[in-house]
Amino acid sequence: xxxxxxxxxxxxxxxxxxxxxxxxxxxxxxxxxxxxxxxxxxxxxxxxxxxxxxxxxxxxxxxxxxxxxxxxxxxxxxxxxxxxxxxxxxxxxxxxxxxxxxxxxxxxxxxxxxxxxxxxxxxxxxxxxxxxxxxxxxxxxxxxxxxxxxxxxxxxxxxxxxxxxxxxxxxxxxxxxxxxxxxxxxxxxxxxxxxxxxxxxxxxxxxxxxxxxxxxxxxxxxxxxxxxxxxxxxxxxxxxxxxxxxxxxxxxxxxxxxxxxxxxxxxxxxxxxxxxxxxxxxxxxxx
Ligand SMILES: NC(=O)c1ccc[n+]([C@@H]2O[C@H](COP(=O)([O-])OP(=O)(O)OC[C@H]3O[C@@H](n4cnc5c(N)ncnc54)[C@H](O)[C@@H]3O)[C@@H](O)[C@H]2O)c1
Numbered sequence: 001x002x003x004x005x006x007x008x009x010x011x012x013x014x015x016x017x018x019x020x021x022x023x024x025x026x027x028x029x030x031x032x033x034x035x036x037x038x039x040x041x042x043x044x045x046x047x048x049x050x051x052x053x054x055x056x057x058x059x060x061x062x063x064x065x066x067x068x069x070x071x072x073x074x075x076x077x078x079x080x081x082x083x084x085x086x087x088x089x090x091x092x093x094x095x096x097x098x099x100x101x102x103x104x105x106x107x108x109x110x111x112x113x114x115x116x117x118x119x120x121x122x123x124x125x126x127x128x129x130x131x132x133x134x135x136x137x138x139x140x141x142x143x144x145x146x147x148x149x150x151x152x153x154x155x156x157x158x159x160x161x162x163x164x165x166x167x168x169x170x171x172x173x174x175x176x177x178x179x180x181x182x183x184x185x186x187x188x189x190x191x192x193x194x195x196x197x198x199x200x201x202x203x204x205x206x207x208x209x210x211x212x213x214x215x216x217x218x219x220x221x222x223x224x225x226x227x228x229x230x231x232x233x234x235x236x237x238x239x240x241x242x243x244x245x246x247x248x249x250x251x252x253x254x255x256x257x258x259x260x261x262x263x264x265x266x267x268x269x270x271x272x273x274x275x276x277x278x279x280x281x282x283x284x285x286x287x
Pocket of ligand 1: 013034090093101120143
């Protein structure tokens with residue numbers, strides 16, 4: 001199964017990044033968004049990403065020009081998927097929305113076209129429910145910022161075919177990403193492990209084991225993590241982490257994921273981390 005044409009549905013934080021890396025890697029990309037302004041912003045951010053790549057010596061004006069010539073802004077998701085070999089959705093994290101987009105688009109794609117979902121927590125098996133070809137659905141979990149983060153977590157749903165998983169691996173490699181393949185299970189590999197560390201660090205802070213700075217330094221200097229778990233929680237967003245912890249607690253039934261009171265309190269006070277200006281640390285507020 002050869003992938004040449006990629007449709008990306010959703011041009012927000014993740015969608016525009018995915019469209020950029022695919023365009024830069026030589027794929028023909030069509031980008032769509034329900035909101036025309038977000039689509040225009042997404043295209044502009046892709047142009048800026050090429051500019052940055054030129055500054056860093058990773059692209060030339062010629063490769064930028066050729067890359068942007070492969071990128072099309074589509075007026076609708078339906079238009080974007082015409083002739084697509086791979087459709088990647090990066091729309092908000094709502095099961096019914098992702099299901100309805102794939103159901104609507106399935107009528108307009110070839111039986112062999114792959115449907116990739118960038119969900120960070122939803123079940124790939126459930127997203128594929130109701131499709132004529134559920135074997136075509138696979139999780140393609142990119143990380144933010146997409147051009148920088150090396151990992152692509154491929155999630156195999158209960159009915160995902162081997163051919164589709166193999167094609168997803170090849171796609172990851174052609175983007176310069178390193179793929180891992182994970183069975184469809186709550187939190188996949190990344191959130192399930194990462195959240196444990198983050199929640200335990202919060203419990204340690206609650207219990208006065210050490211300061212936030214020192215808990216973070218323990219992992220940064222003792223374990224070579226590029227960023228400590230509390231600072232990372234601030235970057236991700238305390239509300240986002242709380243929602244994931246609640247989801248994992250409910251689905252895995254393991255108290256390891258029971259959100260600590262300190263996390264709930266900070267979220268209820270609007271201390272959401274970097275984006276709000278205050279979390280475990282004080283930040284310059286996002287503009
Ligand atoms: N932000 C992150 O750090 C991150 C990391 C990994 C995975 N994810 C996942 O990626 C997905 C997208 O997240 P995001 O942060 O890019 O969200 P976002 O809000 O920045 O972008 C979502 C976009 O989808 C568009 N959209 C909504 N409904 C649509 C429709 N029916 N058709 C076409 N476009 C539609 C919206 O207009 C918006 O521009 C989510 O599933 C999220 O869980 C996010």
